[in-house]
Every structure is written in C-alpha cells, then in structure tokens.
Amino acid sequence: MPARLMDGTAFAAKLRERVKDGVDGLRRDHDLVPGLAVVLVGDNPASRVYVKNKAARTVEAGMRSFEHRLPANASEESLMALIAGLNADPAVHGILVQLPLPPQIQESAVLNAVAPAKDVDGFHPINVGLLATGKPGLVPCTPLACLMLAKEALGTLEGLDAVVIGRSNIVGKPVAQLLLTENCTVTVAHSKTRDLPAVCRRADLLIAAVGRPEMVKADWIKPGATVIDVGINRVDAAEAGKTRLVGDVDTLACASIAGAITPVPGGVGPMTIACLLVNTLRAACAGLGTQSPV
Ligand code: NDP
Numbered sequence: 001m002p003a004r005l006m007d008g009t010a011f012a013a014k015l016r017e018r019v020k021d022g023v024d025g026l027r028r029d030h031d032l033v034p035g036l037a038v039v040l041v042g043d044n045p046a047s048r049v050y051v052k053n054k055a056a057r058t059v060e061a062g063m064r065s066f067e068h069r070l071p072a073n074a075s076e077e078s079l080m081a082l083i084a085g086l087n088a089d090p091a092v093h094g095i096l097v098q099l100p101l102p103p104q105i106q107e108s109a110v111l112n113a114v115a116p117a118k119d120v121d122g123f124h125p126i127n128v129g130l131l132a133t134g135k136p137g138l139v140p141c142t143p144l145a146c147l148m149l150a151k152e153a154l155g156t157l158e159g160l161d162a163v164v165i166g167r168s169n170i171v172g173k174p175v176a177q178l179l180l181t182e183n184c185t186v187t188v189a190h191s192k193t194r195d196l197p198a199v200c201r202r203a204d205l206l207i208a209a210v211g212r213p214e215m216v217k218a219d220w221i222k223p224g225a226t227v228i229d230v231g232i233n234r235v236d237a238a239e240a241g242k243t244r245l246v247g248d249v250d251t252l253a254c255a256s257i258a259g260a261i262t263p264v265p266g267g268v269g270p271m272t273i274a275c276l277l278v279n280t281l282r283a284a285c286a287g288l289g290t291q292s293p294v
Helices: 008-030 045-060 076-088 107-113 125-132 141-154 172-181 196-200 268-288
Strands: 035-041 064-070 094-097 161-165 185-189 205-208 226-229 233-236 243-246
Touching: 008 045, 008 141, 008 268, 035 045, 035 076, 035 268, 045 064, 045 268, 064 076, 076 094, 076 107, 094 268, 125 172, 141 172, 141 205, 141 226, 141 268, 161 172, 161 196, 172 185, 172 205, 185 196
Parallel strands: 035 064, 035 094, 161 185, 161 205, 205 226
Antiparallel strands: 233 243
16 A cells, blocks of 8 residues: 655644744733744855745744844854844844854854754754753754654654664754654664665664665665655756756655655655744743743
8 A cells, every 4th residue: 555645735834823823822921922033144045045935934923033144254253243142132032043154154153152042943052962861942943843744644653663864963863862752762874874774674663864865765664664754855857957856765666665754845844944933932932931832
C-alpha cells in the first residue's frame, strides 16, 4: 500500500491558525501583541525572500513584525548594537538573525548575543543546553517542525526506533535530542556511518537531514516506517535550463514501502516557518509567566 503523503502545507496552515488564536488571547487578556524582529545583513536574494515570507506570516498571525536591514559591509559592532537594542525592547519578544552572515561578522558571537528568552531560532548555548538536558527552552524551528510532523503521523513516539541522518547543530543533533525526550531509541547517522542502508532499515521513524538529493532509497526503508525529509536540494529539471527542488529521500520510490512520508517541497519547509511563529508566541507567553496554548 502506498504511504500517506504528509501535507506540511496544510498542517502548517492549521498550526498558524492556532498561533493566531493564541495571539488573539494574549491581546484580549493581557493587552500584549507579540513582536518578532528579523535582522538581515546584506542582500543575499534567497535570504531576502525568506525574510519577506517570515514577515508576511508574522503579520497574518496577528503579531508585530520588525524588519532590520544592514548593508553587506556592516561591522560586527553595528550588528551587536542593533541586537542589544532589540534585547532591551519590550515590544520585541523574538529575534531572528537571518543566516548566513557576511564573512567579516563572526556568526557564533552574534547568535550568542541574542537574549536567550528572545532566541526564537533556539541557537543560543543556553537553549542548546536546556534542550540537551531535557528542560523547557526555545527549540530550533526545523527540529520542532520534524517533531510535530512525526507526532501528527504516529501519535506517541515512545519506544520507537528512530534514525536521524545528519548531525548538524541546527537540524540533526536537536532533532535527535527531541526524539530522546519523547522516549525514542535514537541512532544518529552521519558521513562516517558504516552500512547506512542497514542502519536506516531499523527505523520506525527515519529523519533525513543530509543535503544530498534523493540519497535515501526504497530498500533503506522498513515497511510501514514514517519518513521525514528535511533536505532541500536544487537539481536540474528535465526541461533544459530549469531547476527543481528535491529532498534527501527518493520520495516516489520510498512511498511504496513507507507508511507515511513528507514531500519536498511542501513538507518540513512550511512547518519550519509556522514553528518560528510558535516560538515567538511561546517567548511572549514565557515573558508573562504564562503557558503558551501552542
Ligand atoms: P549540514 O551540511 O550542516 O549537515 C549535513 C549532515 O549530513 C552532516 O552531519 C553530514 O555528516 C551528513 N552527511 C553528509 N553526507 C552524508 C552521507 N553520504 N551519508 C550520511 N550522512 C551524510 O546540513 P544541515 O543539517 O544544515 O541541512 C541538511 C539539509 O536540510 C540540507 O538539505 C538543508 O538545505 C536542509 N534544511 C532544510 C530546512 C527546512 O526548513 N526544511 C532547514 C534547515 C536545513 P558529517 O557530520 O559526518 O559531515
């Protein structure tokens, strides 16, 4: 039987509605409007599109969107001064510095300068530490998106064999930690893993975050497994001169073996932006000492 295709676009739309309800509640009960500040340094065209999309979704969810642009030759000091101002601004509950940054700016220094309570990307060492120790904090958006999709497909994840391919700090490691907190038995595979297909075949839940087009093949999949494809890879399309997006999973082939599978595009990607809004709402609620409804 073919796998259920998990519609990340539809799921993200529902999640954004829930965030909007939460935002409406904050405005009504606490006279507070959550605000998300996005900082863009330089004019990388892809980053410009991401920032525009994030701002549009933020406003749709009833939040305030603050966009700050610095030129490509901006100094680290000027970016640090901007972040210090946003850290102190009571109208700003979440701060996101769009990556990559130009070479004259040290990325880790900038990410460490964002106040942990406003770190909606979940990259600050304090939030990384909270996640690693299973304590509540702000969790990176793409890993949170993977967790929500996995729970949507499977309900409880307890006791499942989960395999995460990829061990980056922004996807692989935090996904693995979230799954451990959900009581999965987690294997983290990477470029030095021996016999990756055999490791993947053990997985009830397989999460691919590699950056290699359609690397995961049908005979790597345990029958009925849930497969979440984080990869975004641009490849040549059949039509000359055109390109298309594919994931890290050979979706068409794997769909005949898996129980549920996310498409690319339309899977993890839209959920990632929705999770940024979830994190902004959570940050605003935490500032009030209340529990976020989402
Ligand atoms: P990184 O390049 O930082 O990490 C890739 C990981 O894959 C590394 O751990 C690497 O292993 C591992 N890897 C590389 N080749 C192989 C191989 N042949 N076999 C097994 N493991 C391998 O990538 P990211 O984690 O940042 O991103 C991964 C993918 O997810 C990319 O396609 C990216 O575009 C996409 N992405 C999508 C997002 C979304 O919103 N949907 C958000 C963020 C990323 P090693 O550590 O040994 O080098």
